[in-house]
Amino acid sequence: MSWLIIKSYSLSLVQPVFWVVVLIVYLQYRRIASMEIEILGSVQYPIRERVLDSIFFGLLGGLVGSFIMVFLGITMDQFGLAYVWPLAILLMLINPRYLCFSYAGGIVSLISLIFGYPEINVAGLMALVGVLHLMESLLIWLDGHRDRIPIFIERKDGSVVGGFNLQRFWPIPILMLVLYTGPVLNGGTVPTPDWWPLIRMPGVTESSVFIILNGIAALGYGDIVLTETPEKRSKSSALRLLGFSIILIVLSLFAANSTIMKYVAALFAPIGHESLILYGRYIEDKGKPLYVPPDKGMRVLEVKKDGPADRMGLRPGDVILNINGREVNSESNVKDVMYEMPAYIWVDVIDTDGVRKTYKYSDYKNGIQQLGILFVPKNTSPGFIVSEAPSILERLYKNIRDRWGRH
Structure with a gap:
């Protein structure tokens, strides 16, 4: 059988x-x-x-x-x-x-x-x-x-x-x-x-x-x-x-x-x-949302595949406290560190379980230009906000209503 x-x-x-x-x-x-x-x-x-x-x-x-x-x-x-x-x-x-x-x-x-x-x-x-x-x-x-x-x-x-x-x-x-x-x-x-x-x-x-x-x-x-x-x-x-x-x-x-x-x-x-x-x-x-700005540091929403952050082991939800010993509380702080294109970085992180960790990464040949991270915005609105997509009938009703409203 x-x-x-x-x-x-x-x-x-x-x-x-x-x-x-x-x-x-x-x-x-x-x-x-x-x-x-x-x-x-x-x-x-x-x-x-x-x-x-x-x-x-x-x-x-x-x-x-x-x-x-x-x-x-x-x-x-x-x-x-x-x-x-x-x-x-x-x-x-x-x-x-x-x-x-x-x-x-x-x-x-x-x-x-x-x-x-x-x-x-x-x-x-x-x-x-x-x-x-x-x-x-x-x-x-x-x-x-x-x-x-x-x-x-x-x-x-x-x-x-x-x-x-x-x-x-x-x-x-x-x-x-x-x-x-x-x-x-x-x-x-x-x-x-x-x-x-x-x-x-x-x-x-x-x-x-x-x-x-x-x-x-x-x-x-x-x-x-x-x-x-x-x-x-x-x-x-x-x-x-x-x-x-x-x-x-x-x-x-x-x-x-x-x-x-x-x-x-x-x-x-x-x-x-x-x-x-x-x-x-x-x-x-x-439930309590996980991906919100922390009081201190910057929270990771996503890491780009094969980027420095991904290779280090950073994951969504992690909170970055320091990069090379410098505190980061905004994306501009991160950009300031990466602007120098360091060949070696260490990142102090608190993961989603509350455990403090340190990750390291090096690129002595080219230098490190960016981490490859999408952060949860802090004190600013995100560039995109999604909502549940309406059904086909809802979209059809809205189109008919809009057309009749113009007449």
């Missing part, structure tokens, strides 16, 4: 749809790169490197998800996703974050349960949503903190704080089981245990035959981090999402033989997912 899964999974790489999704991922990273150039003056990671990393982690996550789908016997039908995709796109017009199968899948399942149409395998659809989010949690844990974009954002109290916009995208091939109703097959089948599949569609018997189909999806992770480092935030987000996905998969298993549990799973998918988002926002709104 394992070899059959791997062999079937490898066929995903020759599907044109997979490479269309890769192209979409590339376009997203190109947009991120243009933002980095505007903010940092350079690109942290080449677009090609980002896309290759996303393909690697996407294939890894998809393979794990495919094993779960097949070994648990999560069975789909050919109609469920046909209703979910259009609704997901429609919900995206209300808010971009609603482009998620948790919302569309839950709504479609509830409509099917209440009205009897469309006829779909609710348990199978909810299990698929759970497995997709399980894969997403794995990818966020391994890869979610990368491609961070430093930002400044205005909080509800009017204060402006620094932070990061985390954005990662992955092309995901995934194997799905579909009940085969065609001509009798002679050979080429793999026997399965009596308990399999765990989630059965109506009409499935011990003699039923299933085929494995390749599906292609895209997963994305977006988050705003103000109160902790990107690494810590991605880990905590991944753990919460993992808990959500496990609960949804377990509910789906019970829903295979219980109408009441079908309702429970269909309700939990959108409500549970929305609760995760609201809880994350609550943490950011109520």
Whole structure:
């Protein structure tokens, strides 16, 4: 069975749809790169490197998800996703974050349960949503903190704080089981245990035959981090999402033989997912922001890749107290030290855990012209402040209102 899964999974790489999704991922990273150039003056990671990393982690996550789908016997039908995709796109017009199968899948399942149409395998659809989010949690844990974009954002109290916009995208091939109703097959089948599949569609018997189909999806992770480092935030987000996905998969298993549990799973998918988002926002709104100006020294918001600060080991959130023994309390103080182009520097720092450290760096051949640091501004307003992007419908409404207002 394992070899059959791997062999079937490898066929995903020759599907044109997979490479269309890769192209979409590339376009997203190109947009991120243009933002980095505007903010940092350079690109942290080449677009090609980002896309290759996303393909690697996407294939890894998809393979794990495919094993779960097949070994648990999560069975789909050919109609469920046909209703979910259009609704997901429609919900995206209300808010971009609603482009998620948790919302569309839950709504479609509830409509099917209440009205009897469309006829779909609710348990199978909810299990698929759970497995997709399980894969997403794995990818966020391994890869979610990368491609961070430093930002400044205005909080509800009017204060402006620094932070990061985390954005990662992955092309995901995934194997799905579909009940085969065609001509009798002679050979080429793999026997399965009596308990399999765990989630059965109506009409499935011990003699039923299933085929494995390749599906292609895209997963994305977006988050705003103000109160902790990107690494810590991605880990905590991944753990919460993992808990959500496990609960949804377990509910789906019970829903295979219980109408009441079908309702429970269909309700939990959108409500549970929305609760995760609201809880994350609550943490950011109520938590103590990390990237604010300190009373003494200058706080690091971001370091440029392979720059002197990065090579020394400086990280976001660190507070620089002294450079070569000279106190720094403004960017102009830092520029005064670097104006001399020293060949050797030592930097006294307090890290995010409150530990005082000293970092050293030397360049005797060329001298050190800059540290490669984006600081949290002190006593000045940042040059850029971001806010949550409005939905397509909100932008359309604003354009119509502005046009009518001019007449």
